[in-house]
Amino acid sequence: MYSEKVMDHFQNPRNVGEIVDADGVGTVGNPVCGDVMRLYIKVKDGVISDAKFKTFGCGAAIATSSMVTEMVKGKSIEEALQISNKAVAEALDGLPPIKMHCSVLAEEALKAAIDDYFAKAKSRMNTNEGTNKHE
Amino acid sequence: MKRRIYFDHNATTPLDSQVLEVMLPYLKEEFGNPSSVHSFGQRTRQAIEQAREIVAKFLNAQEVNEIVFTSGGTESNNFAIKGISYANREKGNHLIISSIEHHAVLNVCQYLEKQGFQVTYLPVDKYGRVNPLDIEKAIKPETILVTIMHANNEVGTIQPISEIGQLLRRINQQRVTSHQSPIYFHTDAVQTVGKVKVDVQELNVDLLSLSAHKFYGPKGIGALYIRKGTRIHSLLQGGHHEKNRRAGTENVAGIVGLAEACKLAISEMDKEATKLLFLRKKLEEGINKKIPYAHSNGHPEERLPNTVNFSFEGLEGESLILSLDFEGIAASTGSACTSGSLEPSHILLAMGVPAEIAQGSIRFSLGRDNTEEEIDYLLEILPKTVSRLRSMSPLWEDKLKSLKR
Incomplete structure (x- = not known):
């Protein structure tokens, strides 16, 4: 059913865990449908320096989460935004058709984490501006 | 081997x-x-x-x-x-x-x-x-x-x-x-x-x-x-x-x-049922003792002597099946005929099990060649597998955080 690469990433997932002081966190999916992914990113000078994940889901959901964290590390935010679900699935030597939605979820989790990073950066900037005015 | x-x-x-x-x-x-x-x-x-x-x-x-x-x-x-x-x-x-x-x-x-x-x-x-x-x-x-x-x-x-x-x-x-x-x-x-x-x-x-x-x-x-x-x-x-x-x-x-x-079946059934019931009870008691937030599904008495079905909160069934398969243990999420489906079991839903808990269900159906030693092995592997998958699960993380509050 699954490729060897999927099984490898399922059995030995890379970057499992939580980044406590993450710069961006994205949670996507729905437990009712059987998949929830949470992706944490750390960003330094516009480059994703670290990524971790936690996933509730099937073998493909865990493998795609693991793969996407591997793919984004060292990439700039702009480059990371170019990563498509197809690229994640291809990097795993393909997914069964019924499991392609897992790669979509992985792409969405990444985008959600980046959105969160931008939102946090913006609110930080606003706070900083606010502080400046008071000085 | x-x-x-x-x-x-x-x-x-x-x-x-x-x-x-x-x-x-x-x-x-x-x-x-x-x-x-x-x-x-x-x-x-x-x-x-x-x-x-x-x-x-x-x-x-x-x-x-x-x-x-x-x-x-x-x-x-x-x-x-x-x-x-x-x-x-x-x-x-x-x-x-x-x-x-x-x-x-x-x-x-x-x-x-x-x-x-x-x-x-x-x-x-x-x-x-x-x-x-x-x-x-x-x-x-x-x-x-x-x-x-x-x-x-x-x-x-x-x-x-x-x-x-x-x-x-x-x-x-x-x-x-x-x-x-x-x-x-x-x-x-x-x-x-x-x-x-x-x-x-x-x-x-x-x-x-x-x-x-x-x-x-x-x-x-x-x-x-x-x-x-x-x-x-x-x-x-x-x-x-x-x-x-x-x-x-x-x-x-x-x-x-x-x-x-x-x-x-005529000659073996009664003897087998007694053995299967013993193994089933041992497995159920073991799971209840070793794994928190595990819910047994099915009638406590009016049930096949060989069938054990549990829902484990915070994890998804297929990942549990695959993980157990790595350890040489073959079980299933439910019907083999529904394994291509993304929907949680229509049976558990009809029984009122919440969908996200139904997603974390597994069935062990025992047979005449299973031994007590095999149940012991399963009871050694299963708790580790469940906690590994839970440690990777955002739902479990949220549950633990909400319990601390």
């Missing part, structure tokens, strides 16, 4: 070597067509009729010809439901089934709905049991068939078939006096035959489906019990096989194998 342990006997069982032994001649030298007039044909004809007698006796059928051989459980269910529906169409178009039937019943009824039949899907309680009173309430003048599975494949809950059959007998008596047509009663006994006693007289059923490979017989063979006098159409038209009820050259080796599996 890596060890392999099989806990998926509700999906299928290994062929018993004694069964294989009696089948072999019919795959080689005894190849005659049972419909042929010559001695080659007569010999296989005789083998089939002997097998029919054994199966009839095993089910306590009144007449040998009440047994029709089919290709298995799916065909038997299709035959019973479509056959009754089409043969009694001018009398009514209403069917009553439970909401936790196997897809081999559920999808047949959904197909019939498209053909103009009406289907009532009965609810079940939290243990997966149908309430006979709900059947009584659902009956209409147009009702022609009630079909309720004997035991559920995923959670093992045994239905009050005998009680439902009695109720229908009583209702049918009234219907006959008021010149209404009788309601036929079918049960899908694929999961009970060979595991618990199945007696068509005690169960008060008119039709009963069974499949050989669920109790150490070969795949591709099953039977439908059809009580004498039942108005039913055939699924397959062709030659005069099976008294015109099922056309097609008989699967002689399969039929002989099915009968041998029945013989073995």
Whole structure:
């Protein structure tokens, strides 16, 4: 059913865990449908320096989460935004058709984490501006 | 070599070597067509009729010809439901089934709905049991068939078939006096035959489906019990096989194998059930003791002796199955027939299990070759696997955080 690469990433997932002081966190999916992914990113000078994940889901959901964290590390935010679900699935030597939605979820989790990073950066900037005015 | 342990006997069982032994001649030298007039044909004809007698006796059928051989459980269910529906169409178009039937019943009824039949899907309680009173309430003048599975494949809950059959007998008596047509009663006994006693007289059923490979017989063979006098159409038209009820050259080796599996069940069933029940209880107690937030599914008493079904909060079933498979343990999330589906089990949902908890369900169905040592091994591996998957789960993380608050 699954490729060897999927099984490898399922059995030995890379970057499992939580980044406590993450710069961006994205949670996507729905437990009712059987998949929830949470992706944490750390960003330094516009480059994703670290990524971790936690996933509730099937073998493909865990493998795609693991793969996407591997793919984004060292990439700039702009480059990371170019990563498509197809690229994640291809990097795993393909997914069964019924499991392609897992790669979509992985792409969405990444985008959600980046959105969160931008939102946090913006609110930080606003706070900083606010502080400046008071000085 | 890596060890392999099989806990998926509700999906299928290994062929018993004694069964294989009696089948072999019919795959080689005894190849005659049972419909042929010559001695080659007569010999296989005789083998089939002997097998029919054994199966009839095993089910306590009144007449040998009440047994029709089919290709298995799916065909038997299709035959019973479509056959009754089409043969009694001018009398009514209403069917009553439970909401936790196997897809081999559920999808047949959904197909019939498209053909103009009406289907009532009965609810079940939290243990997966149908309430006979709900059947009584659902009956209409147009009702022609009630079909309720004997035991559920995923959670093992045994239905009050005998009680439902009695109720229908009583209702049918009234219907006959008021010149209404009788309601036929079918049960899908694929999961009970060979595991618990199945007696068509005690169960008060008119039709009963069974499949050989669920109790150490070969795949591709099953039977439908059809009580004498039942108005039913055939699924397959062709030659005069099976008294015109099922056309097609008989699967002689399969039929002989099915009968041998029945013989073995007669001699071994009680002893096996005792052993399986012991192993089942040990496994359940072990899981309850070692794994928090684990919920047992199915009736505490009225359940198949071999079936254990648990929902583990915070994880998803397929990832658990795959992880156990790495350790050589074969289990399943539910029906092998639904493993391509993304929906949580319709059975657990009907029992009121919340969808996200139903996603984390696993079934262990034990069989005659399983040992206490294998249960010990499972109880060593399972808690580790569950906590590993939970440690990776955002839902579990959230649950722990909410508990700390």
